[in-house]
Amino acid sequence: MERGSFLLPLPQPSSPLDFGNFTILYFATATSFTGKNVESLPAPLSLRKLGDVLEERYKGIREGVLGHSLVTINLAYVDVPEEGEDDVIIQEGDEVAIIPPVSSG
Amino acid sequence: MTTQDQVNPPPPEGESSISLPGIYVSLTDLPLDILSIMDKVRSPEAGAIVTFAGTTRNNFASKPVTSLTYTSYRPLALQTLSSIASSLLTKHALKGIAIVHRLGTVPIGEESILIAAAWLAGEEALEECKEKVEVWKREEFEDGGVWRANRDGHQGAEVKEGSKGE
Numbered sequence: 001m002e003r004g005s006f007l008l009p010l011p012q013p014s015s016p017l018d019f020g021n022f023t024i025l026y027f028a029t030a031t032s033f034t035g036k037n038v039e040s041l042p043a044p045l046s047l048r049k050l051g052d053v054l055e056e057r058y059k060g061i062r063e064g065v066l067g068h069s070l071v072t073i074n075l076a077y078v079d080v081p082e083e084g085e086d087d088v089i090i091q092e093g094d095e096v097a098i099i100p101p102v103s104s105g
Numbered sequence: 106m107t108t109q110d111q112v113n114p115p116p117p118e119g120e121s122s123i124s125l126p127g128i129y130v131s132l133t134d135l136p137l138d139i140l141s142i143m144d145k146v147r148s149p150e151a152g153a154i155v156t157f158a159g160t161t162r163n164n165f166a167s168k169p170v171t172s173l174t175y176t177s178y179r180p181l182a183l184q185t186l187s188s189i190a191s192s193l194l195t196k197h198a199l200k201g202i203a204i205v206h207r208l209g210t211v212p213i214g215e216e217s218i219l220i221a222a223a224w225l226a227g228e229e230a231l232e233e234c235k236e237k238v239e240v241w242k243r244e245e246f247e248d249g250g251v252w253r254a255n256r257d258g259h260q261g262a263e264v265k266e267g268s269k270g271e
Binding site for chain 1: 159176180181182217
């Protein structure tokens with residue numbers, strides 16, 4: 001990615017479809033850990049597998065970040081399903097976000 | 106795989122807000138202004154505006170903080186702010202509520218969050234102040250002045266000079 005392109009606004013759900021991919025946004029500790037604010041990952045992806053995919057790319061992120069973070073898909077919080085629970089499939093064009101504990105105010 | 110890796114911090118995005126009846130929430134990169142947030146909730150029916158200003162502190166558990174920066178997931182943060190505002194509006198029978206959070210670097214001691222609420226019960230507090238607090242109002246006219254008194258259920262009744270012992 002060219003350096004100047006950071007001037008583009010963050011992709012939102014309404015942004016043009018990134019074929020075959022979903023967008024994942026990182027905030028706070030997730031940004032520090034990955035060194036990124038946003039990237040594209042291949043879709044579709046089972047939500048249950050998201051942790052594995054991220055762990056593979058960023059070793060230690062599960063324990064360091066994901067363990068105490070929440071996940072949103074298209075601006076709605078989702079529960080990451082446990083074994084035996086119905087899974088959620090992240091679709092092409094979805095906007096996923098890793099939400100570490102917040103600290104506003 | 107396409108990569109849209111974005112390592113640099115996102116650029117300032119100015120102000121983004123949601124306005125609904127009785128509700129104004131916003132995220133802004135600019136310094137906060139208490140008067141403009143009061144104007145968002147001003148209501149002739151309410152009788153009072155209650156404000157809260159949260160400021161950034163120079164320490165965390167006595168460890169000095171040298172600088173403070175806020176980032177946000179703007180669309181979700183606005184959605185959450187709006188839902189908080191909406192439930193407070195109902196719970197406290199407010200005429201209006203506004204919440205503004207500043208993003209980006211906020212110098213120590215400056216406001217990071219402002220909350221303003223137009224409050225019906227504020228009128229009750231004002232009434233009690235008017236009844237009990239030791240402050241007096243004197244109105245000056247071209248032909249002399251008048252001390253005002255709030256008593257016997259009358260607001261601003263004129264106190265006649267020489268009516269001592271009343």
